[in-house]
Amino acid sequence: MSASRPQPRPGVLDIQAYVPGKSSAPGVARIFKLSSNESPLGPSPRAIEAYRRAGEHLEDYPDGSASDLREAIGRVYGLDPARIVCGAGSDDLLNLLARAYLADGDEAIHTTHAFLVYPIATLGAGATPVVAPETRYTADVDAILAKVTPKTRLVFLANPNNPTGTFVPFDEVKRLQRSLAPHVLLVIDAAYSEYVERNDYESGIELVATSENVVMCRTFSKIHGLAGLRLGWMYGPAHIVDAINRIRGPFNVNLPAIEAGIAAIEDAAHQERSRAHNRTWLAWLTEEIGKLGLEVTPSVANFVLIHFPTTKGKTAADADKFLTRRGLILRQVGAYKLPNALRMSVGTEEANRLVVQALAEFLGGKR
Numbered sequence: 001m002s003a004s005r006p007q008p009r010p011g012v013l014d015i016q017a018y019v020p021g022k023s024s025a026p027g028v029a030r031i032f033k034l035s036s037n038e039s040p041l042g043p044s045p046r047a048i049e050a051y052r053r054a055g056e057h058l059e060d061y062p063d064g065s066a067s068d069l070r071e072a073i074g075r076v077y078g079l080d081p082a083r084i085v086c087g088a089g090s091d092d093l094l095n096l097l098a099r100a101y102l103a104d105g106d107e108a109i110h111t112t113h114a115f116l117v118y119p120i121a122t123l124g125a126g127a128t129p130v131v132a133p134e135t136r137y138t139a140d141v142d143a144i145l146a147k148v149t150p151k152t153r154l155v156f157l158a159n160p161n162n163p164t165g166t167f168v169p170f171d172e173v174k175r176l177q178r179s180l181a182p183h184v185l186l187v188i189d190a191a192y193s194e195y196v197e198r199n200d201y202e203s204g205i206e207l208v209a210t211s212e213n214v215v216m217c218r219t220f221s222k223i224h225g226l227a228g229l230r231l232g233w234m235y236g237p238a239h240i241v242d243a244i245n246r247i248r249g250p251f252n253v254n255l256p257a258i259e260a261g262i263a264a265i266e267d268a269a270h271q272e273r274s275r276a277h278n279r280t281w282l283a284w285l286t287e288e289i290g291k292l293g294l295e296v297t298p299s300v301a302n303f304v305l306i307h308f309p310t311t312k313g314k315t316a317a318d319a320d321k322f323l324t325r326r327g328l329i330l331r332q333v334g335a336y337k338l339p340n341a342l343r344m345s346v347g348t349e350e351a352n353r354l355v356v357q358a359l360a361e362f363l364g365g366k367r
């Protein structure tokens with residue numbers, strides 16, 4: 001059939017475009033943005049300094065293979081830099097993996113409340129997203145395996161997951177990998193791994209090192225506080241790194257991002273400060289919001305998922321309006337099939353206290 005105008009490939013118009021968290025509230029002067037899981041401590045001062053220095057030679061192309069950055073990451077984690085690829089955010093890498101490993105008619109599995117980029121990347125590659133149910137807001141290995149068909153080529157696992165904050169223990173991730181056929185690619189998205197302080201968690205590095213069908217994606221947008229620069233990295237087997245390097249943009253990571261990324265990954269003290277802040281306030285928010293009578297899904301990341309009643313006037317949408325009027329911007333998660341919940345990033349002490357106080361007022365003076 002000849003069309004009267006250019007048509008995107010099948011699947012593209014089935015994509016619900018990603019809607020980022022809100023960043024403003026009409027008529028409110030002071031905003032606390034708690035909608036995108038950014039770092040309340042911001043980047044390392046050394047990263048800001050490196051970024052400024054990079055500004056002095058913007059006329060130069062960056063090193064297309066980001067080798068200094070890959071070497072710095074390799075030093076910090078004890079990894080072979082040749083098995084690292086950097087990208088313009090981990091979004092870039094997730095999309096490249098989908099483009100390289102999915103074709104028309106293939107299937108890629110993700111779980112019910114998984115990160116929205118997975119179905120977007122899958123449909124963009126002409127493949128079909130297949131949704132595996134979760135158990136208590138957590139990815140369920142048996143449910144994922146039950147969705148595998150001869151068409152399955154890729155499984156996306158966010159660990160920890162956004163927006164639920166839950167994680168899959170390492171034993172279970174290993175069982176998933178062992179149970180998948182060797183031609184199925186397991187993509188472990190460990191965007192929040194630096195915050196996790198659980199003995200039964202592993203970010204994916206060990207599994208990548210010991211298998212041929214696993215990659216791990218990481219980001220500089222969260223604990224490193226560099227979301228605005230768009231920087232991520234993946235670690236994978238040599239054959240997958242080779243495939244991704246063939247299709248990525250030749251200069252997909254910009255010069256200031258490379259320079260700031262090196263300074264950020266080397267500043268262990270700053271990462272530890274961010275982790276310590278998160279440890280304190282994640283526990284505090286979970287407890288204080290719980291005391292108000294709202295259910296909070298136990299989180300190991302830098303955000304909490306807060307569940308609201310369906311009673312008129314007390315819903316998640318009502319709470320969102322109430323908080324937004326005070327400049328407290330949380331994330332509505334209806335697009336994640338969680339219409340009765342809001343996601344809140346762990347913020348500064350001031351922001352965290354203001355949210356708890358505002359929620360208490362919203363619920364009717366229970367405190």
Ligand SMILES: Cc1ncc(COP(=O)(O)O)c(C=O)c1O
Nearest residue numbers: 089090091115162191219221232
């Ligand atoms: C699970 C997950 N993966 C990946 C990303 C994307 O991160 P980046 O900013 O590196 O593209 C996010 C961002 O919110 C995320 O929540």
